[in-house]
Amino acid sequence: MVPPLVLDIDGTLTDADGHLDPRAFEVLPAWDAPVILATGKAFPYPVSLCHYLGLPQTVIAENGGVVLADGEVTFTGDREAAQAAADEFVARGGDLGWDAADTANRWRETEIIARLNADEALLRAVADEFDVEVIDTGFAYHIKTPGVEKGVGLERVCETMDYDPEDFVAVGDSVNDASTFRVAGRSYAVANADDVAKEAADTVLDRSYMDGTLSVLDSLREEDAA
Numbered sequence: 673m674v675p676p677l678v679l680d681i682d683g684t685l686t687d688a689d690g691h692l693d694p695r696a697f698e699v700l701p702a703w704d705a706p707v708i709l710a711t712g713k714a715f716p717y718p719v720s721l722c723h724y725l726g727l728p729q730t731v732i733a734e735n736g737g738v739v740l741a742d743g744e745v746t747f748t749g750d751r752e753a754a755q756a757a758a759d760e761f762v763a764r765g766g767d768l769g770w771d772a773a774d775t776a777n778r779w780r781e782t783e784i785i786a787r788l789n790a791d792e793a794l795l796r797a798v799a800d801e802f803d804v805e806v807i808d809t810g811f812a813y814h815i816k817t818p819g820v821e822k823g824v825g826l827e828r829v830c831e832t833m834d835y836d837p838e839d840f841v842a843v844g845d846s847v848n849d850a851s852t853f854r855v856a857g858r859s860y861a862v863a864n865a866d867d868v869a870k871e872a873a874d875t876v877l878d879r880s881y882m883d884g885t886l887s888v889l890d891s892l893r894e895e896d897a898a
């Protein structure tokens with residue numbers, strides 16, 4: 673049996689521009705064990721991705737703030753606290769960087785994100801005052817509740833679905849994957865990963881983005897066949 677997977681999306685199943693690698697459509701629905709998407713994206717994004725990939729909807733979204741497992745949704749994280757910090761950031765002259773539709777935050781239930789061109793020093797100073805934290809995933813700044821992590825979300829999924837986190841193989845690329853790497857039995861950082869993810873991973877891959885992820889899946893299949 674191949675092991676279950678817990679996979680980050682941006683930087684791990686995508687190219688450098690955040691576009692989904694089309695090979696995901698071949699390999700993920702065909703994987704002969706559970707596949708969990710664990711992302712910093714707002715809840716609807718991984719749900720849609722599961723839908724279009726044809727995967728069961730088992731999802732860790734918003735860096736663990738939202739978990740969908742076995743048809744049940746649970747929330748942790750305080751969107752209001754993040755919103756208060758974001759509002760103060762804007763009041764002090766900061767710009768979150770989104771257009772009027774703000775589809776990045778519109779359906780986000782437990783945190784707020786800013787574009788990477790936002791004033792980081794101001795954002796961090798305001799976040800400190802509001803007891804929220806800022807993480808830089810390489811795709812956005814996330815203003816979030818400390819302690820809400822993808823890894824905690826993975827533990828919740830495993831409790832709900834009676835899985836053992838030790839059985840999981842994790843692949844990711846950034847600081848928001850380090851907690852997943854600590855909880856999963858085996859962890860891989862793609863070559864484009866940031867230093868925190870590389871430090872936390874059991875193995876740092878030679879290849880980047882989906883090429884790196886596919887190299888893990890290939891070797892897991894080979895192990896299974898041996």
Ligand SMILES: O=C(O)COP(=O)(O)O
Pocket residue numbers: 680681682683710711712713714809810811812846848
């Ligand atoms: O939303 C982000 O900033 C990054 O998303 P990811 O966790 O899927 O890489």
Ligand SMILES: [Mg+2]
Pocket residue numbers: 680681682683684809844845846
């Ligand atoms: Mg990522």
